[in-house]
Amino acid sequence: LTLLDDATANPSVLRLLTSPRWAIGIPDLALLGRRARELSAARRPDGAGAQSDLEAVLSGSDPAFVPSLLEAVADPGPLSYSGDARRRFSSFAGELGLLRRHAGDAVTELVQRVISVLGLAVELEAVGAGGSAPLATFVQAVAGYTDIDADASLAGLLAYLEAEREYGTGLEQAVVSAADSVKVLTVHKAKGLEWDVVFVPGLASDVFPTDRVTGNWLRNASSLPYPLRGDVSALPQLGRVDNSQLTAFASALTEQQRLSEDRLAYVAVTRARQLLLVSTHTWGPGLAKPRDPSDYFVTVAAHSQRVTEAADVPETNPLLGAAATMSWPAVGDTVAWTVRREAAARVRDVRAAAGASGYPDIDGLNLDQTDLVEHWRALSSGLIAAELETLRERGAGRLPDYLSVTGLGRLARDPVGYAAELRRPMPRLVSEAQRWGIGFHQWLEDRFRGQSPLLDGDDGVDVAGVDFEQLRAGFEAGPYAAAVPVAVETPFTLVLGGRLVRGRIDAVFTAADGRPQVVDWKTGDARRADPLQLACYRLAWAELNGLDVAQVDAVFYDLRAAEVVRPPGLPDRAGLETLLAGVPGSVSLAQ
Numbered sequence: 001l002t003l004l005d006d007a008t009a010n011p012s013v014l015r016l017l018t019s020p021r022w023a024i025g026i027p028d029l030a031l032l033g034r035r036a037r038e039l040s041a042a043r044r045p046d047g048a049g050a051q052s053d054l055e056a057v058l059s060g061s062d063p064a065f066v067p068s069l070l071e072a073v074a075d076p077g078p079l080s081y082s083g084d085a086r087r088r089f090s091s092f093a094g095e096l097g098l099l100r101r102h103a104g105d106a107v108t109e110l111v112q113r114v115i116s117v118l119g120l121a122v123e124l125e126a127v128g129a130g131g132s133a134p135l136a137t138f139v140q141a142v143a144g145y146t147d148i149d150a151d152a153s154l155a156g157l158l159a160y161l162e163a164e165r166e167y168g169t170g171l172e173q174a175v176v177s178a179a180d181s182v183k184v185l186t187v188h189k190a191k192g193l194e195w196d197v198v199f200v201p202g203l204a205s206d207v208f209p210t211d212r213v214t215g216n217w218l219r220n221a222s223s224l225p226y227p228l229r230g231d232v233s234a235l236p237q238l239g240r241v242d243n244s245q246l247t248a249f250a251s252a253l254t255e256q257q258r259l260s261e262d263r264l265a266y267v268a269v270t271r272a273r274q275l276l277l278v279s280t281h282t283w284g285p286g287l288a289k290p291r292d293p294s295d296y297f298v299t300v301a302a303h304s305q306r307v308t309e310a311a312d313v314p315e316t317n318p319l320l321g322a323a324a325t326m327s328w329p330a331v332g333d334t335v336a337w338t339v340r341r342e343a344a345a346r347v348r349d350v351r352a353a354a355g356a357s358g359y360p361d362i363d364g365l366n367l368d369q370t371d372l373v374e375h376w377r378a379l380s381s382g383l384i385a386a387e388l389e390t391l392r393e394r395g396a397g398r399l400p401d402y403l404s405v406t407g408l409g410r411l412a413r414d415p416v417g418y419a420a421e422l423r424r425p426m427p428r429l430v431s432e433a434q435r436w437g438i439g440f441h442q443w444l445e446d447r448f449r450g451q452s453p454l455l456d457g458d459d460g461v462d463v464a465g466v467d468f469e470q471l472r473a474g475f476e477a478g479p480y481a482a483a484v485p486v487a488v489e490t491p492f493t494l495v496l497g498g499r500l501v502r503g504r505i506d507a508v509f510t511a512a513d514g515r516p517q518v519v520d521w522k523t524g525d526a527r528r529a530d531p532l533q534l535a536c537y538r539l540a541w542a543e544l545n546g547l548d549v550a551q552v553d554a555v556f557y558d559l560r561a562a563e564v565v566r567p568p569g570l571p572d573r574a575g576l577e578t579l580l581a582g583v584p585g586s587v588s589l590a591q
Contacts, residue, residue, distance in 0.1 A: 001111065001114060003016075003070060004103045005154045005158055008068050017088075020336070020337070020340065021119075021123065024088060025082075025085070028081050031081055033069070033072075035079055036072040037067045039067065039072060039075065106146070107142060107157050111139060121135060125339075194271055195271060196272070196273045197272065197275045200269065200277070200278045202281070203297035204292070204293060204294055205291050206291065207291070208264075208296065209258060209262070210257075211254050213253045213257050218246070218249070269300065278296075278297060280297045282310070283314070285319050288317065404501070405502070405503035408532060409533055440521075440523055440559070444506075444521060448488045474561065474562040478564070479564070483510075485507045486508040486509060487505065487507065487508040489506065491503070491505075492544060496576050501536060506519060506537075513553075515553050516541060516545070518534070518537045518553070518554040518555070519554075520554075522556050526558035531567035532576075534567060535554070549573065
C-alpha cells in the first residue's frame with residue numbers, strides 16, 4: 001500500500017524483497033542499490049553520481065532525485081544479478097504494476113485486492129498465524145476508517161495506520177478457535193475465558209509482579225492528571241505539593257500497582273479448568289544479577305502437586321557476550337519454508353496440467369465436489385469479465401464523476417492526457433518545490449490561526465534547500481501581512497455540469513472596496529498559474545456565502561515577487577459549466 005502511494009518508499013521495497021516470499025539476498029540487493037543510484041544520477045541535470053551502496057539509497061533527501069529501488073526493480077539493467085533474483089524482480093514489478101492500475105479504487109476495495117494478490121492468507125497459513133482471521137480484522141478496521149472519513153484516500157489510510165502504530169494499542173485480534181491449537185494471550189485478553197491447561201510463564205522478580213508505575217502524571221507528561229479522570233475516586237490523590245506528600249503519593253501508586261498485579265495474577269491462575277503450569281527463570285538478556293522467583297511463584301509452588309527445579313543454574317549470565325546468529329533474508333523456519341515450496345510446486349504442476357480450457361483436468365471428484373469446482377470456475381470467469389470491463393472503461397478514457405480543482409484545469413487543457421493518466425495511474429515523484437509549497441502553506445495557515453510557526457525543521461516544515469527568507473520577505477512586503485483573514489484553508493464542493501469539483505481556498509480577506517477577496521498563495525510564478533482554479537475558488541466562496549460571483553474578488557499572490565496577480569475574465573458558473581460541457585464524457589485512446 002505504501003508503494004502504491006509513494007514510489008520512493010525504499011524501506012518498504014526492502015521489507016518486501018527480503019520477505020520470505022521474495023527472499024532476495026544481500027549481493028543482489030547491493031547491485032539493486034547501485035542500479036537505483038545510476039538511474040537517479042541520469043535524472044540529475046548535472047549528471048552527478050553518488051555512492052553506490054544501499055545505505056546511500058535510503059538516505060536520499062530530495063524526492064525528485066531520491067534513488068528509487070522500485071524503479072531499479074522495474075529496470076534492473078545489465079548488472080550481474082543471480083538468475084533467481086532477476087526472475088523475482090520481474091514478477092515483483094509485474095505484480096505491483098497490476099495493483100497500481102487499481103490505485104484509484106475505493107480504499108477498502110484496494111486493501112482487499114492487495115491482500116488477494118499478495119496471497120497473504122496463504123502466507124499466514126504457512127506460518128500457522130490463523131489464516132484469514134487477522135486479515136478480516138484488518139479489513140474491518142479499514143472499513144471503519146472509511147466510514148468515518150468520507151474523503152478517505154490511500155495517503156490518509158497510511159497516515160491513520162502510522163498514527164495507530166505510534167500512539168494506539170493495536171487491533172483486537174480474534175482468538176484462534178481450533179481445539180488443537182495453542183492460544184497465546186496477555187492476561188488482560190484472557191479475562192472471562194477458560195482452558196483445560198494453562199501455562200503462566202515469567203513469574204520472576206521484577207517481571208510478574210512488577211512495581212514499576214508507568215502512569216504517574218507528575219512524572220509522565222502524556223498521562224492524564226488523576227483529578228481529571230473519570231475513575232478519580234479509585235485513584236491516589238496528591239494533597240499539597242511538598243516532599244512528604246510527594247513521597248506518600250509515590251508510595252500509594254506503588255501499592256496500587258501491586259494490587260493491580262495481584263488482580264491480574266488471580267485472573268491468570270484461575271483460567272485453568274484442570275491443569276495449571278507456572279514457571280520462573282534466573283537469567284534473561286542483559287541481566288548482570290540473577291532473578292529470584294517472584295512471590296507468586298513461591299505461593300503457587302507451595303500448593304503444587306509437583307515442582308521441578310533446574311539441575312544446574314549457571315552463576316553468570318550465559319547470554320552475555322553470546323554471539324547471536326540469524327539467517328537473512330528471513331525465510332521463516334524449516335516447516336514454513338517447506339510448506340511454501342510444496343505449495344509453489346503444486347501450483348506449477350496444476351498449471352502444467354491445465355487443458356485447452358485453461359483449467360486443469362481433475363478426475364475422481366464426486367458430484368458435490370464437481371459442482372463446487374464449477375461454481376469456482378463461474379466465479380473466476382465473472383471476476384475476469386469484470387476486470388476486462390474495467391480495463392475497457394479505462395481504455396476508453398471514461399472521465400470520473402469527481403474532480404479536484406487541479407484535475408479540472410488539467411482536463412480542460414489536455415483531456416486526452418488526463419484520460420490517459422486515469423487509464424494507467426502512476427505514482428508521482430514529489431519535487432522539492434512541491435514539497436516546500438505544501439510546507440510554506442502550512443506555515444502561513446499556522447500564522448493566520450494565531451499559532452507560532454517556527455523557522456526550523458522542528459515544526460514539521462522542512463526548509464532545507466529553499467530560500468525561506470525570500471518567501472517570508474515577499475509575504476511580509478505584501479498587503480496581507482498585517483491583514484486579518486476572514487477564512488483560512490476553507491474546503492468546498494461544487495457541482496459543475498453534473499460532476500463534483502472539490503478544493504480548498506487558501507485565504508479570504510476583505511478588499512479595500514469592502515468586497516471579499518479570495519487569495520491563492522503561489523510559491524512559483526503566479527502569472528503561469530491556472531486561472532480556472534481561481535475561478536472555482538471565487539465561485540465557491542460566493543455560493544458558500546449567498547453572494548453573486550461578481551461581488552467576490554479573486555487574486556493570486558506571488559510570494560517570491562511580492563506581487564498581486566489578478567487574471568482577467570474569470571468565468572462564472574455558466575462559463576465553467578460551458579467549459580465542462582465541451583469535454584466529452586469519454587476520450588478515445590489508442591490501445
